[in-house]
Amino acid sequence: MPSNNFIIDAHEDLAWNMLTFGRDYSRPATETRRLEQDSEAPAHNGDTLLGWADYQAGQVAVVFSTLFASPKRGSPGTWDSQVYIDFDQAHRLYWNQVEQYHRFVDQYPDQFCLVERQADLQAVLSHWQAPLPPEEYPVEKKTGRPVGLVILMEGAEGVRTPSELDEWWEAGVRIIGPAWLGTRFCGGTREPGPMTGDGWALLEAMQAIGFTLDISHMDEKAALQALDGYAGRVIASHANAQALLKGIDNNRHLSNQVIEKLVARNGVMGIVPHNPFLQVGWKASDGKKAVSLESVAVHIDFVCQLAGDARHVGLGSDFDGGFGYPATPAEINTIADLQKLAPLLHHKGYTEADIAAIFGQNWLALLEQTLP
Numbered sequence: 001m002p003s004n005n006f007i008i009d010a011h012e013d014l015a016w017n018m019l020t021f022g023r024d025y026s027r028p029a030t031e032t033r034r035l036e037q038d039s040e041a042p043a044h045n046g047d048t049l050l051g052w053a054d055y056q057a058g059q060v061a062v063v064f065s066t067l068f069a070s071p072k073r074g075s076p077g078t079w080d081s082q083v084y085i086d087f088d089q090a091h092r093l094y095w096n097q098v099e100q101y102h103r104f105v106d107q108y109p110d111q112f113c114l115v116e117r118q119a120d121l122q123a124v125l126s127h128w129q130a131p132l133p134p135e136e137y138p139v140e141k142k143t144g145r146p147v148g149l150v151i152l153m154e155g156a157e158g159v160r161t162p163s164e165l166d167e168w169w170e171a172g173v174r175i176i177g178p179a180w181l182g183t184r185f186c187g188g189t190r191e192p193g194p195m196t197g198d199g200w201a202l203l204e205a206m207q208a209i210g211f212t213l214d215i216s217h218m219d220e221k222a223a224l225q226a227l228d229g230y231a232g233r234v235i236a237s238h239a240n241a242q243a244l245l246k247g248i249d250n251n252r253h254l255s256n257q258v259i260e261k262l263v264a265r266n267g268v269m270g271i272v273p274h275n276p277f278l279q280v281g282w283k284a285s286d287g288k289k290a291v292s293l294e295s296v297a298v299h300i301d302f303v304c305q306l307a308g309d310a311r312h313v314g315l316g317s318d319f320d321g322g323f324g325y326p327a328t329p330a331e332i333n334t335i336a337d338l339q340k341l342a343p344l345l346h347h348k349g350y351t352e353a354d355i356a357a358i359f360g361q362n363w364l365a366l367l368e369q370t371l372p
């Protein structure tokens with residue numbers, strides 16, 4: 001039986017793509033691919049998986065859209081325009097990305113809107129209460145259901161001092177992940193370490209305002225400390241289960257201990273359908289057919305088994321975040337194909353209510369409990 005549930009995707013680097021490659025997400029993914037054929041974008045970031053028509057077809061109602069720039073030492077190449085060498089520069093880049101989201105929703109008010117408050121969320125969802133089958137939304141269609149964007153700051157080096165957080169909140173940021181690589185706040189991916197004094201000061205200020213903390217990319221040590229010490233809500237917007245990735249050579253995924261603590265803190269974890277995060281050692285030459293969407297269902301099931309229910313896992317695709325559709329499972333052409341997870345989860349014994357929870361309701365509950 002086909003599922004008919006909307007999706008909330010907890011991680012997409014939309015602003016980074018808009019500013020680095022000029023990607024216009026009001027276009028269908030297929031059109032962006034065609035336009036980029038002779039550009040450098042596919043070589044650097046893969047062919048896009050995203051576009052408004054694809055959100056319609058995949059019933060993607062809300063996206064956590066990031067502010068992301070990398071420090072020079074982590075930059076993928078000179079083509080990347082979103083790179084900083086100091087915190088002032090990081091601040092300018094991150095602030096420009098916030099403004100980019102505001103410009104974007106002003107440009108396409110029927111297609112995208114910012115979700116900063118409960119009223120914004122309810123306004124978006126009012127369009128998605130009775131999802132229509134994908135064939136009702138051909139890619140040529142230019143009006144339809146608006147996609148809500150919740151702004152998530154990934155790697156918080158753009159925050160110069162904790163006293164600045166009020167301004168970021170005012171600008172619409174609702175979720176902050178302190179790490180990407182290690183930052184002055186805590187250890188991060190490939191740069192392990194604990195929370196620092198600056199990190200605790202950031203968390204204290206975040207907590208006072210009501211930000212949700214994203215522990216993705218935090219080193220395990222820092223993540224465990226933050227899970228104990230942060231009284232506000234905690235999520236992992238995009239991470240997979242480390243226990244299923246034996247032999248992976250980095251600290252990017254979540255140990256069972258972190259997942260269990262996250263569950264105990266009523267958190268939600270977004271599973272990433274990216275081949276190297278599903279099959280250790282996968283490389284482009286292995287081809288996309290080497291990984292099946294079933295492996296995403298396996299990670300989802302693993303988290304549910306640890307949690308004892310289906311209330312603490314969702315999707316955090318990270319699509320267009322450094323990879324394109326050739327680095328996603330065989331069944332995925334665009335984000336619309338995430339709906340193909342439904343029969344796989346049914347097959348594992350998940351009920352329609354469980355699948356609705358995993359696709360969108362778990363992230364929705366978090367937004368309903370955390371947005372002002």
Ligand SMILES: [Zn+2]
Pocket residue numbers: 154216217238318321
């Ligand atoms: Zn990331």
